[in-house]
Amino acid sequence: MEIPKIMMAIVKTKKERGAEYRPIPVPEVGPDEVLVKVHAAAICGTDIHMYQWNAWAQANVEKAYSGLPRIMGHEFSGEIAAIGAAVKNVTVGERVACETHLACGECYQCKTGDTYNCQNIRRFKNGVYAEYALVPAAALVKLPDSMTYDQASVMEPFSVAVHGASLVRVVGDTVAVIGVGPIGLFTVKVARAMGASKIFVSDISEYRLNLALKAGADIALNSSEVDVVEAIKDMTDGLGCGTVFETSGNVTAVKQGFQFLRKCGTMVMTGLPSKPLVLDASDDIVWKAAKVYGVHGREIFTSWEITKGLIGSGRVSVDDMLTHRFKFGEFRQGFELAEAGLTGKVIFYPDSIAEK
Ligand SMILES: [Zn+2]
Ligand SMILES: [Zn+2]
Incomplete structure (x- = not known):
């Protein structure tokens, strides 16, 4: 896979409403990281907060994420384009989705099996509304062949529903x-x-x-x-x-x-x-x-496996809940419809994928 030096991304640059669609460098892959070619990305409620730059965003973005500028988005699916030197669990070309809460592996909750509620929970350095997303290899979930990229892009929020219902x-x-x-x-x-x-x-x-x-x-x-x-x-x-x-x-x-x-x-x-x-x-x-x-997030990775079983088998269809689709370049339309409550799940595509 030929990886370009520059990619297009939806970037939150300023502490005010909106975002910018602009070229940025494709990130370097660290030893434990993976570069994923993004095929589909979904809008989450937190992305809307960040887009609006409302009180929630003002209070939480700095603390939960690494500040601005920042590529927006976290729910996505794609194909592995490059892997870091120490990565063993996946290979280039595999289809994946990704857990967005990163556990430390060291704290009391991590040691006692509650990794989903790690005391030191971290989020990705970068977001995923870009042609390529840089994520930790340990957070990846491989997709069954039966699952489409669109379906896989909503596994993360679907797995929150699975977590709640499993209780x-x-x-x-x-x-x-x-x-x-x-x-x-x-x-x-x-x-x-x-x-x-x-x-x-x-x-x-x-x-x-x-x-x-x-x-x-x-x-x-x-x-x-x-x-x-x-x-x-x-x-x-x-x-x-x-x-x-x-x-x-x-x-x-x-x-x-x-x-x-x-x-x-x-x-x-x-x-x-x-x-x-x-x-x-x-x-x-x-x-x-x-x-x-x-309910905080997903049980890692129990909820993901249940989601795979439900959607991957066709037992549950999510296709009818994915109501709107836009190219990254049209992101403003997507956000405006979603904030008005006039959508189910909104899916974004890199322009190059949408044109296929
Ligand atoms: Zn989300
Ligand atoms: Zn922990």
């Missing part, structure tokens, strides 16, 4: 998914595959509620129009749902979720509340005997 037993039981952005939509898909008997979803975007019905939800509730607590209780003989997946991060929606959680039920929280959350802990947790889980 609970939903077979034959009622489930609610609060917020049906991409993680919520993927949660609907996974809960369906796991045999949930009835899936309720709530959101304020009609577009996304329709997409959730397509994903396999049974009842879609627009929380700006109906009393979700009352509606769900009505439709569950007053019991509420056995499992509630909270993916919205909206404080009011989280509180309601605890109210329509069934006694002895399980709350799985993936959304990041934008401000402190006040609950009536007596009613909502203690007397209810609720179980509450927080």
